[in-house]
Amino acid sequence: MPTDARGGAGDGRSGDEPGAGGEGAGRAGKDRSRDGFAKGASSPGRRKSATPLSTSLAANAQAIRRQFGDSADLRLRMTGSPALPDVRLAVLYVQGIVDESVISETILGKLQSAAPPEEGSRPERIGLAAAAERLRSGTITSGLTQSVPTLEQALDALLLGCCLVLIDGIGTALAADADGGERRPVSEPISQTVIRGPQQGFAESLSTNLGLLRRIIRSERLTVESTRIGRQTCTEVALVYLQDAVRPELVAEARRRLAAIDVDGIVDSGYIEEFIQDKTFTFFPTLLSTERPDQAAAYLLEGHVAVLSDGSPFALLAPVTMVRFFQSPEDYYQRWDIASFLRVLRFSAFLISLHLPALYIAITTFHQEMMPTNLLISLSAQREGAPFPALMEALLMELTFEVLREAGVRMPRAIGPAISIVGALVIGTATVQAGLVSAAMVIIVAFTAISSFVAPQVNIASAARLMRFLFMLSAGVLGFVGIISLDLILIIHLAGLYSFGVPYLSPMAPWVKGSWRDTILRMPRWTMTLRPLLARKGNRKRQSGVKPGGGGP
Known part of the structure; x- marks a missing residue:
């Protein structure tokens, strides 16, 4: 199999092409989870210290407010709960990035309406820490709750859209998921319109975009690896791929390039594109950006990787070749002769x-x-x-x-x-x-x-x-x-x-046998039986190649 000096591989939707490669890096956590703040998932260079929380509620609240510079959108409410008699509680959250109705119903409401503990379960008998754990697991009904022992993790939890519950007398806080706020709903793509095909595009919410991909590829083999990039923005970035189709060395190379980004902030996926592209000084793009979930899903099925950034409606797809920039998603929704x-x-x-x-x-x-x-x-x-x-x-x-x-x-x-x-x-x-x-x-x-x-x-x-x-x-x-x-x-x-190691003119140079079926021309779909050589070895066949209709070709 021909390969280039970079260990890369060719691209194309059918036939044999050089395969992608690259140096590997450590594996990031799979699938997005709101407990990233408790697992040290902060961006490089941020929150390197670990300051334990105090057992004093007032000291913890003051430390958090000091870190936020007494910002007006940091809300603090003192409360109590029958589940912890005679113990002061404080609820903190950042207004605008949380759903306050969720906080009212699943956190504050549940705390204030909790039943008093039985005699054998009173805090003075089992300890305040154990009673707080019962409160986390049995009283608060938010989708995900986590105990955080350090000030840095508490700050990360607040900035991720969690509600923080401080308990006087213990050195841990409870972080409950309350992510929300105003977001643009899913709408029709603006820059990539089609006459025939799906009419929905990515939004600025990463969780929404991942959900759109999940609705198209309903497979447990679709993997999402989440990390946070940006010292100040701490932007969540997701690396998405299909395990059955992608080559492990391509995933490792994508992880390595993302992990090497060390910058103050990421506002849009365009920031990431400039950091991870192969060559900077060229007029031609080496990554494909799309706001269409159907196009991103089609590339994932063929062994590509996608990079999605929170706050950006555009996903980055890699690797790509020059011919891909002249292929529209609508080419696959209409007859092959018109598409060609x-x-x-x-x-x-x-x-x-x-x-x-x-x-x-x-x-x-x-x-x-x-x-x-x-x-x-x-x-x-x-x-x-x-x-x-x-x-x-x-x-x-x-x-x-x-x-x-x-x-x-x-x-x-x-x-x-x-x-x-x-x-x-x-x-x-x-x-x-x-x-x-x-x-x-x-x-x-x-x-x-x-x-x-x-x-x-x-x-x-x-x-x-x-x-x-x-x-x-x-x-x-x-x-x-x-x-x-x-x-x-x-x-x-x-x-x-x-x-990403793939020759830009592939599959035309180097020429790959059978690649013409989906390059400048598009042959009928039933003739494209194989995924490109970019896909995982041993799993390149994607259909039988038999035309189901009668009457022959």
Whole structure:
């Protein structure tokens, strides 16, 4: 089996490809659990000390308030419980990240309505610590409760959305799960819309996103490993994979890269992407981001890993190859012939958006003999009064369009599209009538812009937007020689890219037998019997390969 110097492996949805690899690291805890604060799951560099809680309720409450800087959203309520006669209790929580109705019903309400202990179970007979444990296990009905003995664990519990119960006289606190607060509900994906297929997207809640994946892949082999990254944000990050499909060395490499992140905060999965990607100085993305649970589930079934971050509606998928950025989830929900046609269209549109302005500059500046005579005469007549060379015209129009596109994105949604469309029409018409640019240049730039929107992944379209200027400059200086030279440099650069050890141009380079079934073309699903070689050895067969319908192929 061919492998590259990194021990990596190829990608593709069928056929044989090089396999993924990497150095392993220690295994993180499986499946998200609210008791991470009691198991030392804090982010690297945070809460290294362990300060035992005092037996004094007042001292513990004061220490916690001091750590929060007397923040106004830290709420403290003194209370008591018949289950612990003559013992003072305090309930603390951070407003906004908890469900206060849960606290009222399952914690405060249960504490205040608890039955007095029997004579043999009174605190003075069994000890206050044992009585507190009975309170945790038998009185508080929150989904998960945990005893925390240190100040650092108590702070982590509060920040994870737990309610903390302090008991006067013992050096431990009770942390009860009350995670809640306002969150955006599951809605239709904004950046990856489809006509046919599921119409739900990831939200900003990690638990909600994991639930969406669980509803698609109803298998106990779907594994979630949770960790927290960020010294200040302490953001929960989940590594998700399907045990039966993924290679262990790929999981180990993903763990190693996540464990190596040491930063103050993680606000979005884009932060994580920059830390774990293989190469930084490249225009091309080496991780695929998606806000569609169905697309993430499809990749997990094929042996990929997903990284989800709390607070971000985008999941990161790895490893990926270049052809994956031109494949839409809708390709698998409609007929194979239509899907294949659309894929070819996307690749063609990408090449057009990359080369069309450069080709126009090269032909009109250096290679006029390549145009038909009538077209040459028409273009020459249009450019007769133009004050700028073709290169300056193209740069002026492309920069103008980029400004209009950015303005349309940043303006209020109600008027942004209207302003960008009207601005493009007015500026395009006015510049032609003023004689600043030729009408042909406006057509070239407009068609190039439309072609850049065809790619289903925004980040691959952004790569074409940036590289287009390089091609235009090369064409303006050297003509076709500059374009071809830059194409060769681009191919060499792409051949040297990897995603988690997977060659970026795989399965085309290196060529993998049978991989064409789901690359630029998509063959009928019943012909794609094998998972890619990226998947675990011995478990690559995903279907029988027999067409169930009658009448043959």
